[in-house]
Amino acid sequence: MRTPILARGLLASALFWLFLPAWAMAQEFEPNNSCDTAQTETLSGSPHIILGELDPFAEQADVDFFRFTAQPGTVLRLDLEGQPTGAGDLGDPFVGWFDSACQLMAFDDDSGEGLNSQLHLVVPGDGLFTVGVTNCCDSGFNGVGQGSYRLSVTERNSIGSISGLVFNAETGVPLSSYEPPYVVAYLNQCTGTECTYGVADALADAHGVFAFLTDYWGQPLLDGDYQVSLRAEGFDEFLTDIFTAEAAANVHLGVLGMSPKQYIGSIGGQLRDALDGSPIPGIVPPWAWVTLSTCDGPQCFELASTSADENGQFHFDGLYWRVAPGDFWITARADGFSILESATFQVGRDEHVDIGDLHLAPFPVRLGELHHCEPVAGQTCRFGIEVSARTSKRLRAEVWSTVEYVDYTRPVLSTRFQLGRNGVANPAPQSLNLASGETRTVMFELRIPQDAPAGSWVCATIFVGESPFAQFHTLAEQTAFCATPQNGVMTRVPDKEVRMRQRGKQGK
Template sequence: MPFSIDGNLDGSVNPDIDFFKFTGSPGQTVKVNLQSNTFDPTLGVFDSSCILINSNDDDPAGGTSNSKLTFIIPADGIFVLAATQCCDFGFNIGGNGTYQLTLQPFQTIGSISGRLVNAVTQAALPGFPDPFATVMLQLCDPFCHVVVSEEGVDSAGRFSFTNDSLGQPLEPGDYQVFASATDYLSRQTPVFPVTAGENHDVGDIALQPPVFIGSISGRLVDAVTGRPLSGNIDPFAGVTLTYCGDSGCGFIDQAFSDSDGKFVFTSDFGGQPLRNGTYFIDAFADQYKTTSAQFDVLLDGENRVVGDLSLQSLPIRFTNKVPCKKIPKKGGSCLYSVRVTNGLATLFDGDAWSFVGASGIGSSLDFTQFQPKPTQRVLLQPGESRTVKFDFPLPSTVNDNASICAAAIVGRRPSAIWDTVAETSVFCMTKGTSGFSLMPTKDGHRMFREMESRSTHHQAKPK
């Protein structure tokens, strides 16, 4: 060895499988490759009694459909190799096409080792507990796409690879180590060669620790008047905060502004400090158009003030919200209304409808969404108002502690469902031991915003 055979399978008349008998040194480890550009090969190795020792369809390292096996020559020194087409694991069907079979002694390296450390303090990063540091070994042939093995480091941050994920010894070649730890910036080493028998130490891999900022704050104001928008009273203004990092973007927290329109974030919803990076703020208020801002907060301990975020009042306004009265536990009809006013300088021709969402109701899905009654046309001169009324039944079967919220929506004709111009929360209620009762207005607005994530009322076609 090494030894190479070029062969051809021709199964046009009879099944064609090629078998080759070899004699070698007992106990020697041998690597066999079966390659073909014309078919997907399957490789088998048998002992002298024609008992299958092992077989392979695709290279376990991945990346190709060629076959690869590593095995130890049996005690009598005799082994048989079989070449066939996928997926002939019985080695009795055969195939068609040319191939090359190669044998060579299997060489192994000693190990690949190293240590993960904090780039600032040089302290070791353990695999358990936090920050749960891990390393992944990749074979570069030529690209570093083949994951050989992955493991957590020990309590001293150290790791050592001697086998692949299937328990096979590592071969000489070009490797790369990818290191990661919770809240740290991931890092990969340069590609490095490892020769037969070598114990390769990559040394310390330093991961950059997270940088935590101090706070993010700002103020919500009316775009025309400049007056602060409060989260405690109408229009119940607030903001949602989104963070974008290495693993993508995600919701961080939500806050309602104070009586001066101010808000501040110092941690996420779980109480964890805020990391440096890119943030998005979405500012909202009842009957105002949502506005957004994007910014970077990079410095350790930085207190970022985004300033005033101006929200534009919607020209179609809702007033005189009249929720339904308290309904007994046995159920009843919920009657409610709202007044629609045209704040435009031109005639408004549109449709108004309501939308109800409820959660914790005790059904299989435990929530529902529906439109209570047909659309009502609102044809309004500048400054003109009209009251629209809605109702829906509340059955006794609704679970205790269920939450029910009703909203009103207005759209502009002729495509009102696609040209929505105004929306408001009318009320939210909950079911208790004595029946259905209204939530406090502030709590109702907060519940309404939570339910909005499930709502599809902007696309729901009014009847």
């Protein structure tokens, strides 16, 4: 039954009926827990409000249905509110609408404010539709949850248009969608302070003028609250204040200025060996790699990474990497060198900063040129590496190689074993006794199996450790090669691919 707004005494009641508002209010009553037994309502005002409750004391989980009669073609908005906005204590409202045959046409969970639900519909040709009320996420409308709620059915009217003019806030030049910076305007519908429902987008002409005339589906724009977002390459996003578009109104937002993004000019420097001052290249061994990092409050993160060139030089272009002004530091890595982290430095807008030389401390051992072999099934592969002492005194060390073999056709998928000078026949490490700056080439042998199946692969890695207990004092390692059968032929995996895989595993 219908219950008017609460009035105290005859005078209040008389005043209520004398100044009857445009909206109407009703009370939910049982039984209405199926589409066939829906409570009958006639839209007599906008919004039409129903106060109800999913009964916690019902014999089975409660769900409420309301059947409405309205003018065909009318656009309506359904708002189901509960605890999120204090309209009731239903925790996560869930609403849907059905046609006159009780066929579910659409449902919604959280398009309203907070966890409230909001749904638009066009009244069908027979003027009949039914609204179902439940709690998330009962898309079958079988009943779940409990609590009080407020259901509002509001008639929506079309507006004329929403338009504006966008320009560069620094230069005053209009921004266009047909040339850089390719500005685009987006229209979002708002519920309360949330403007997350995209309605339409529009392009700006050569004079910076944009206009919204219809929504994404070519339908008229409806009255309500909106916000416009402007986006363009190289500019900060611009958001208008939330505004109300009345029925039949043409809303002009005026002149909207977008601010160009602020980027640094560039950051550069050079990596050098701390022992002899020589440049550390990045496109050949020892594969120098540089990372640029910054902090935003308590959050610190990497912005960009690059290899050093053949002269150890590196360069970060602010526009290319979209680096905003701030405080930065450089982290430099190279095979055979300790990781170096620079001091923090500041770079301003359009500023070009050369931080100079960064000296990386070498490990006691440098692994130089690899002596590759081309692995051939059924034959012996001889491979090795140059080992150089990078200490101020003699280096006593041991060198060994491990091989990892993966074969998915075997009961044990992978195995690892050690090689020596003569392969597995003598896997003992080879001893080194090098003067400072001395280099020696160490060789190994590995016989490749004849029947390596497709999909298997083999990788050999060389290690150098300082004596005594070299295996517990590893100084350097280097992948010698990786190979896999392709079309019946053992093929070596390119070094660059191997390095990228290793860098990915190490988080570098």
